[in-house]
Amino acid sequence: MKCPFCGSLQDQVLDSRPAEHMSVVKRRRECSECKKRYTTFERPEEISLMVIKSDNRREPFDRKKIWQGIDRACRKRPIAAETIDKIVNEIENELMGEYVMELPSSLIGDKILQKLWDIDLVAYIRFAAVYRKFGDVDTFMDELKKLKKEHTKRQKGQSSK
Numbered sequence: 001m002k003c004p005f006c007g008s009l010q011d012q013v014l015d016s017r018p019a020e021h022m023s024v025v026k027r028r029r030e031c032s033e034c035k036k037r038y039t040t041f042e043r044p045e046e047i048s049l050m051v052i053k054s055d056n057r058r059e060p061f062d063r064k065k066i067w068q069g070i071d072r073a074c075r076k077r078p079i080a081a082e083t084i085d086k087i088v089n090e091i092e093n094e095l096m097g098e099y100v101m102e103l104p105s106s107l108i109g110d111k112i113l114q115k116l117w118d119i120d121l122v123a124y125i126r127f128a129a130v131y132r133k134f135g136d137v138d139t140f141m142d143e144l145k146k147l148k149k150e151h152t153k154r155q156k157g158q159s160s161k
């Protein structure tokens with residue numbers, strides 16, 4: 001961001017939060033040169049949120065990648081494209097609101113799992129299989145049994161309310 005007072009490109013983000021029904025993110029910034037503070041309103045696609053990968057490399061946050069990951073897990077499942085859009089929007093808004101500049105990639109994976117859990121168990125398991133990289137079939141089957149049990153329990157709990 002260019003400082004409106006001195007034109008410097010060096011700044012520090014002090015605070016970041018969604019504004020106006022989440023379509024814009026409001027950021028409080030401080031110029032590193034003149035130390036004056038100013039507020040910016042940014043559309044999510046303009047924000048340079050960096051994702052820290054497991055090997056510590058950083059890459060720009062990419063909404064498309066999240067979309068593709070979820071889409072792959074939902075293939076041939078009764079899940080509408082609008083539902084996937086909704087999940088991606090929710091995840092994006094949550095991340096933009098909670099994180100100022102950087103976030104670990106594992107956090108994105110966890111959020112996707114959380115959303116899929118509520119929508120479709122098969123999609124959840126598919127995503128988990130890729131994301132957690134189940135080493136062998138036994139581990140995968142164990143995990144599957146555990147999940148099914150938990151899922152049934154939770155659904156029963158919800159319907160009895």
Ligand SMILES: [Zn+2]
Pocket residue numbers: 003004005006007008031032033034035036
């Ligand atoms: Zn300045």
